[in-house]
Amino acid sequence: MDPVAPFAAVLRADNPGPMTLDGTRSYVLRAPGAAGCVVVDPGPDLQPHLAALADAGPVELVLVTHRHADHTGGLARFRALTGAPSRGASPEFSAGAPPLSDGEVVEAAGVHIEVLATPGHTADSVCLVATAGQEAAVVLTGDTVLGRGTTVLAEPDGSLRDYLASLDRLAARAGELRAGAPVAGLPGHGPVVPDLGAVVQAYRTHRSERLDQVRAALSALGATPPGADEALPDELLEAVTGAVYADVDPSVRAAARSSVRAQLEYLRGR
Missing domain, CATH: 3.60.15.10 (Ribonuclease Z/Hydroxyacylglutathione hydrolase-like)
Structure with a gap:
């Protein structure tokens, strides 16, 4: 100890x-x-x-x-x-x-x-x-x-x-x-x-930068976060995760996906 x-x-x-x-x-x-x-x-x-x-x-x-x-x-x-x-x-x-x-x-x-x-x-x-x-x-x-x-x-x-x-x-x-x-x-x-x-x-600062990356990924995909009452499409979650965390190790891919979900939920609640 x-x-x-x-x-x-x-x-x-x-x-x-x-x-x-x-x-x-x-x-x-x-x-x-x-x-x-x-x-x-x-x-x-x-x-x-x-x-x-x-x-x-x-x-x-x-x-x-x-x-x-x-x-x-x-x-x-x-x-x-x-x-x-x-x-x-x-x-x-x-x-x-x-x-x-x-x-x-x-x-x-x-x-x-x-x-x-x-x-x-x-x-x-x-x-x-x-x-x-x-x-x-x-x-x-x-x-x-x-x-x-x-x-x-x-x-x-x-x-x-x-x-x-x-x-x-x-x-x-x-x-x-x-x-x-x-x-x-x-x-x-x-x-x-x-x-x-x-x-x-x-x-x-890091969280603000990640939000900017998620916004950029959505723009490149021609997508927007779903409305507050809509389900978050799994395809959109996967696409944004792949764009923002392209080089992430497979061992933490689930964690990256979880953070992207939280970022998309934040953006659609703005």
């Missing part, structure tokens, strides 16, 4: 892949001197990983950033190992405690944790602003912001409109937290983000 802040450490699960990069990051939060800890995203159902997290205990609370199985697949086993309650924005991942709500503050293991609803990657995505005592805050971003690359807007509930609003909210919060130094992001995949505000702005 590697320290990433005076009150936070990370344990990487052994589940590398095209969507998980070198593995899902689970975080252990504990104020200096505190006996218990908070675990954020126990990760996939991998016994050695879950056992190592449990050994960091006693675990007071488990928090979930979003629904995907690489973050939640081991949750039931981890609760059984530790007896700790769990909380996510969705009731599905909450046991022994209520679901997380936007703007609430969780106090556990000497750590102050502010919940920010940041839908877009999934409808239930949250980011967690954590600090302990006088230490600088860090933001646990789940898959809303990654340590490398950019985020997929996942079907069926990924939304570009929600995601852009979430990026704007994260940028504003990072600006509020900045006190002479950039705010660090602790992502669900990839290395620590040293300057979360700068990366969020880069994400925002």
Whole structure:
């Protein structure tokens, strides 16, 4: 387990892949001197990983950033190992405690944790602003912001409109937290983000460029997004995906298609 802040450490699960990069990051939060800890995203159902997290205990609370199985697949086993309650924005991942709500503050293991609803990657995505005592805050971003690359807007509930609003909210919060130094992001995949505000702005620019590419692809195809009440033709989705992501590796083709769907949904809702 590697320290990433005076009150936070990370344990990487052994589940590398095209969507998980070198593995899902689970975080252990504990104020200096505190006996218990908070675990954020126990990760996939991998016994050695879950056992190592449990050994960091006693675990007071488990928090979930979003629904995907690489973050939640081991949750039931981890609760059984530790007896700790769990909380996510969705009731599905909450046991022994209520679901997380936007703007609430969780106090556990000497750590102050502010919940920010940041839908877009999934409808239930949250980011967690954590600090302990006088230490600088860090933001646990789940898959809303990654340590490398950019985020997929996942079907069926990924939304570009929600995601852009979430990026704007994260940028504003990072600006509020900045006190002479950039705010660090602790992502669900990839290395620590040293300057979360700068990366969020880069994400925002990237999304705008992708929208321009989708518009250009539609123009070249002589097509327009269907109306709000019309089905999105699969042929159009495939054609735009092929045009915008022509060189994408086959292993992430489904993810590219999912993002194009979100972009087309955004454009037809304008």
